[in-house]
Amino acid sequence: MALVSIVMPIYNAEKYVSQAIDSVLNQTMTDFELILINDGSTDKSAEICASYARNDQRITLIHQKNGGICSARNKGLTLARGEYIAFIDNDDVYLPDLLEENYILAKKYNADILKYGNQYIKQKNFQLMRFIHRESSMKKRCLL
Numbered sequence: 001m002a003l004v005s006i007v008m009p010i011y012n013a014e015k016y017v018s019q020a021i022d023s024v025l026n027q028t029m030t031d032f033e034l035i036l037i038n039d040g041s042t043d044k045s046a047e048i049c050a051s052y053a054r055n056d057q058r059i060t061l062i063h064q065k066n067g068g069i070c071s072a073r074n075k076g077l078t079l080a081r082g083e084y085i086a087f088i089d090n091d092d093v094y095l096p097d098l099l100e101e102n103y104i105l106a107k108k109y110n111a112d113i114l115k116y117g118n119q120y121i122k123q124k125n126f127q128l129m130r131f132i133h134r135e136s137s138m139k140k141r142c143l144l
Helices: 017-025 045-055 069-079 098-108 135-141
Strands: 004-010 032-039 059-064 084-087 117-123 126-132
Touching (some): 004 017, 017 045, 032 069, 045 059
Parallel strands (some): 032 059
Antiparallel strands (some): 117 126
16 A cells, blocks of 8 residues: 555646656655546647556556546545545646655644645746745634
8 A cells, every 4th residue: 555645637738747747756755656537638638647657657547538626536536545645736746855744744743634835936037935834724724
């Protein structure tokens, strides 16, 4: 069993899906499975994903009729076998130690759920990525 199952819904993302997949494959933590759900893409997304799946046994590729991102995520959840489940959108990028850092935190605090986010700011010749830590917003959104 993989420590983390990562679900990535994919729809018409040929321009950036490789970058998203590469960011997962380049994690410092390697004990994961990546579940790619092709949600009826009409571009070359499925071919790109198939190439990755052929070359890495941690990747599972599923094709389904377009049902929307929620349908694709739910399909991925049914296939997930990891101790923890993570999501990444087909146009997002993980920092190289994201899985390892979050796994360590989840274990340290015996957490069932981790919430994290970031903010990317781009101005003329200046880029900044920072993590957002808003404990108060988490409390407002939690349902127990």
